[in-house]
Amino acid sequence: MTQKKSSFRGKVRQDIQKEKNEYSSFGYLKMPQGVKMYNAEGKIREIELDIIPYVVTDPNHPNRNDAAGIAAVGDLWYRRPFKIHRNVGAEDEAVICPKSVGKPCPLCEYQRKRYKEGADKDELSALRAKDRNLYAVIPVNSEKHEEVVYIWEMAKSLFQDTLSDEIELHPENEVFPDLEEGKTLQIALKWKSLGKNTYPEARAITFNKREPYDESILDEVPSLDDMLKILTYEQLEAKFFNDTSEPDGGELQDDEPAEDPKPAPKRKPKSLRGSHSSTDNPPEVKEKEEEKDAPIVRRRRKVVKTEDAEKCPHAHKFGADYDLFSECETCEIWQSCMEENEKGNA
Secondary structure: OOOOOOOOOOHHHHHHHHHHHHEEEEOOEEEEOOOEEOOOOOOOOEEEEEEEOEEOOOOOOOOOEHHHOEOOOOOEEOOEEEEEEEEEOOOOEEEEOHHHHOOOOHHHHHHHHHHHOOOOHHHHHHHOOEEEEEEEEEEOOOOOOOOOOEEEEEEHHHOHHHHHHHHHHOHHHHHOOOOOOOEEEEEEEEEEEEOOEEEEEEEEEEEEEOOOOOHHHHHHOOOOHHHEOOOOHHHHHHHHOOOOOOOOOOOOOOOOOOOOOOOOOOOOOHHHOOOOOOOOOOHHHHOOHHHHHOOOHHHOOOOOOHHHOOOOOOOOOOOOOOOOOHHHHHOOOHHHHHHHHHHHHO
């Protein structure tokens, strides 16, 4: 009998090589080949950047607003918000919170569980996901960077908050990412220290006129949505709780149990055991860890019943926008908003 030639021969390896050629690993990001990360270096006090929009591919983009025509699939948008959890697992990794793409997160669920159990603020703060943003940028007038597309990652509190404040004060500058009407951002930086690490924070932003970009520049901008490395719920849960069980069987154990076995002490997840390693994260990833020392007011404020909370005091969507904004941290109706969010996800 003649053996049929496999239809997979040569195809699997070709697909693997194609993926390797398209992306390289960069922590929790998948970096497209040929595209570099942008970093302000040498404690420079001022940088100039053109933020270039990208084509949205994720239907669960956090900024999506169909009524306003914002960040739907196929739209041009200027940033990709996402959240990360730090110090996860045995390797103290930073991982992307699945809520960044509209999926459930075991770490966030554990945080809510520990909150209800009365956990202290330090533990809850360690569990909370931190807000970050990706941007496609072209450096201008830089001695150390080419004028090509780079990827810039910044904590929300270190750049986007300042940008949002400037746009609210001067709404005429909201066209800054537009290819034709856009403007160059002249960003004044102040540098902060945390231990041996230093990181920049945007202190002020000036919007300057620039020449229009041809639409062809969009061909050089990768999809920021596709750069997020999202672990599955099961993978993240196993990493978080340091699960050593076999995927298709019981827990690994010796053939012969030891005499008079004593129950092993129950371990907290690695991220709660006081480790703050930063060997695989850039300095700015520290994201103002001095915030950790600020009192988490929401855990000590009065609980407002859901029926009394007619709307979000910060003009967000009650329940739907639970824990998505920095002001959620001190909101008096945080618990009610969380409970409303859980109802919607039930």
